[in-house]
Amino acid sequence: MAKSKVVEKDKKNELDNQSADIELKGQSKNEESKGGKKKVIIVESPAKAKTIERILGNDYQVISSKGHIRDLPQKQFGVDLNSLKLDFEIIPGKESVVEQIKKMTSGKEVLLASDQDREGEAIAWHLSTILGVKGKNRITFTEITERAIKEAVKNPREIDMNKVNAQLARRVLDRIVGYMISPLLWRIIKDARSAGRVQSAALKIICERERERYRFVPQKYFKVWIDIAGLKAYLTKVDGKKIKPTDITEEISKDVLQKVKSVRLVDIDVKEVRKNPPAPFITSTLQQDAASKLGFPVSKTMKIAQELYEGVDTKEGHTAFITYMRTDSTRVSDVAKEAAEKFILKNFGREYLNESSEVASKKGSKTKGKMQDAHECIRPVDVNITPEKAKELLDKDHHKLYELIWKRFIASQMSSAIYKQYSYDFESGKYVFEASIRERIFDGFEKVYTIDNEPSEKHKELKVDQEYLVEPKSAEAQTTPPDRYTEASLVKTLEMEGIGRPSTYATIIQTLLDRGYVVKKRKTLIPTILGFVVNHYLEQRFPDIVDKGFTAEMEKELDEVENGKKDWKEVVKSFLKEFNKDLERAKNEFFAIDFDTDITCEDCSGNYKLKVGKYGLYLHCPNCKTNKALKSDVFGVIDGNKLYVLEEQESQEENGEKNSVQSEESSANSGNRKFYRKRRTSGSKKSSTKSASSKAKKK
Numbered sequence: 001m002a003k004s005k006v007v008e009k010d011k012k013n014e015l016d017n018q019s020a021d022i023e024l025k026g027q028s029k030n031e032e033s034k035g036g037k038k039k040v041i042i043v044e045s046p047a048k049a050k051t052i053e054r055i056l057g058n059d060y061q062v063i064s065s066k067g068h069i070r071d072l073p074q075k076q077f078g079v080d081l082n083s084l085k086l087d088f089e090i091i092p093g094k095e096s097v098v099e100q101i102k103k104m105t106s107g108k109e110v111l112l113a114s115d116q117d118r119e120g121e122a123i124a125w126h127l128s129t130i131l132g133v134k135g136k137n138r139i140t141f142t143e144i145t146e147r148a149i150k151e152a153v154k155n156p157r158e159i160d161m162n163k164v165n166a167q168l169a170r171r172v173l174d175r176i177v178g179y180m181i182s183p184l185l186w187r188i189i190k191d192a193r194s195a196g197r198v199q200s201a202a203l204k205i206i207c208e209r210e211r212e213r214y215r216f217v218p219q220k221y222f223k224v225w226i227d228i229a230g231l232k233a234y235l236t237k238v239d240g241k242k243i244k245p246t247d248i249t250e251e252i253s254k255d256v257l258q259k260v261k262s263v264r265l266v267d268i269d270v271k272e273v274r275k276n277p278p279a280p281f282i283t284s285t286l287q288q289d290a291a292s293k294l295g296f297p298v299s300k301t302m303k304i305a306q307e308l309y310e311g312v313d314t315k316e317g318h319t320a321f322i323t324y325m326r327t328d329s330t331r332v333s334d335v336a337k338e339a340a341e342k343f344i345l346k347n348f349g350r351e352y353l354n355e356s357s358e359v360a361s362k363k364g365s366k367t368k369g370k371m372q373d374a375h376e377c378i379r380p381v382d383v384n385i386t387p388e389k390a391k392e393l394l395d396k397d398h399h400k401l402y403e404l405i406w407k408r409f410i411a412s413q414m415s416s417a418i419y420k421q422y423s424y425d426f427e428s429g430k431y432v433f434e435a436s437i438r439e440r441i442f443d444g445f446e447k448v449y450t451i452d453n454e455p456s457e458k459h460k461e462l463k464v465d466q467e468y469l470v471e472p473k474s475a476e477a478q479t480t481p482p483d484r485y486t487e488a489s490l491v492k493t494l495e496m497e498g499i500g501r502p503s504t505y506a507t508i509i510q511t512l513l514d515r516g517y518v519v520k521k522r523k524t525l526i527p528t529i530l531g532f533v534v535n536h537y538l539e540q541r542f543p544d545i546v547d548k549g550f551t552a553e554m555e556k557e558l559d560e561v562e563n564g565k566k567d568w569k570e571v572v573k574s575f576l577k578e579f580n581k582d583l584e585r586a587k588n589e590f591f592a593i594d595f596d597t598d599i600t601c602e603d604c605s606g607n608y609k610l611k612v613g614k615y616g617l618y619l620h621c622p623n624c625k626t627n628k629a630l631k632s633d634v635f636g637v638i639d640g641n642k643l644y645v646l647e648e649q650e651s652q653e654e655n656g657e658k659n660s661v662q663s664e665e666s667s668a669n670s671g672n673r674k675f676y677r678k679r680r681t682s683g684s685k686k687s688s689t690k691s692a693s694s695k696a697k698k699k
Helices: 011-015 027-032 046-059 095-105 118-131 146-154 161-188 197-215 250-259 283-294 298-310 334-347 396-412 487-497 502-514 529-541 548-562 568-588 664-671
Strands: 039-043 060-064 110-112 220-228 231-238 262-275 312-314 317-319 417-428 431-442 467-469 473-478 518-521 524-527 594-600 607-613 616-620 627-629 635-639 642-648 675-677
Touching: 039 046, 039 095, 046 060, 046 146, 046 298, 046 317, 060 095, 095 118, 110 118, 118 161, 161 197, 161 529, 161 548, 161 568, 197 487, 197 502, 197 524, 197 529, 197 548, 197 635, 220 250, 220 431, 231 250, 231 417, 250 473, 262 431, 283 298, 283 396, 283 487, 283 502, 298 396, 298 502, 334 396, 487 502, 487 548, 502 518, 524 529, 529 568, 529 607, 529 616, 529 635, 548 568
Parallel strands: 039 060, 039 110, 594 642
Antiparallel strands: 220 231, 220 473, 231 431, 262 417, 262 467, 312 317, 417 431, 518 524, 594 607, 607 616, 616 627, 635 642, 642 675
16 A cells, blocks of 8 residues: 655745745635635645645635744844844745735735744744734644644634743844854854854753763772572672672672572562553653654654644545644643543553543653643544554654654553562672562553563572572673763753753754764764864853753743743843853953864874864974864864863674664664773773573572
């Protein structure tokens, strides 16, 4: 059966529509019926327009603005810093779109149905200003279904100016930072492309992690354990005191291997453990799960999710599959809860229903108190379109993401999984070994969400006070540095720190990659030397801009603007007060890129310095005055006032790489081993297993 043809969203046209022949849904019909009674609905996406018009039929004409139509000028600042009056202009290339929209809406009732987040509200406001429409002309919805669209059309509201003002404040703050700092950056660092309010804080986080990895000194320790009845029991106590694995010395390891020949089972603890279902997806958790389970970059996840929300062409017509994908809320509507309940009852039984319908929707969201509004979670619009049915309607990647969303939502509305947990304590002289194992007795939500391997049953034969022969094992290991960020782990950190919005994370990451400040190798994000230099400059001259606490506080203030608690102009003026001090200092004080390095000069054996010239960063030897280009594939860490180069090592995974697609997180493990500190490797685990295998024997 033919797969769907996905309606691609043309991102370029959102900012620069080069063609005057704009796709305005139903334009020819409108020309013929000019003066008719049709109502006009304006959305920002052609795909969304197509889905909505299919639902509403002939009574409504649905047209698309193809994204923003008005913005601050591209070649001018556009902000009066005294009055904060904003000079908006039609985005170049969008003039014909605006003229056609004016023509097609003339004398007709207009409803503005752009997305319900801040950007969508701002688009609606710009459209209402240009078209001169006032009053209750704004409609919003979280899903593009017949019920939701018709309900929205019946209940238009006025434009939410608090939400618009929050977007204006963000836009002005970003314009100030980009317009004021970037020229200074270009003056100092020729290769630098730009500085951004949120991207700079994200860059610092990535650089700090690389610096932390560089400074890391591995410590040797030992893992000591016994294998018994299918269990692996680790050494956890010595002389009655708890001991961490990293505190187990070689002496302790040798003593255990020499002296422990048998152990006595001193305690068995059995208890019931409930594993609660996950919360349904919000934007950030969808990005993280899609990265770790599907290997999707954040940008790909958001692109596919948007298409699933707006609608794709299927054999059953242009159809939407999921709710709005930019949300901080785990809330589930009553209608969706009821639909999920019916599905679960029919397919699994009453025992699989969530004990409390509120549990999953309240659990797991770390964004309480900062939701942009009463959005819903990300969920399927129709739970009866199972992944099996969707497979016949969607292409491979769209189906993968839909399946992830569908399973997560259904699981969130199901009952907890129940396990019986067995904990065992074994004793031999002054040493205690502990092991635990879980046995699932009811699968609950895991019936659709996860599959666990069934554990061995041998441990049930163990008896308290019984003694068992064992052969202890030991393995030498080293502590490892913190992993480099992947897109998934960076998103998680940005969310936890309150930096930016989940809807902006894809843009933040892509901007850092496009600017050459960060590269992605084997799924991990590695700061380039240019990235370190830019971060160093910003840390020295604009510390607030790269400070994650300051950036998070700005996000809170934008939330307060949206909630009507703060005036957007006051927020901007407060920012300017401190920012201007840093700006004046940066303009008036000399700043030079002049770092010591550990790179040896090939001519005189001295050490090069890192400098910047007409063509960007280069190496200069102060002894013999020779210069050398800095290759783009060289990685390093700037720590203090010195550049330390990282040598690239061939990772174990590069030879005999598996053909199967690796998830982002598993790929990241090999990527994190690819670059090592020069003259100080982090080391890899060395096996010193004393016994290859052993069986527990009853004495």
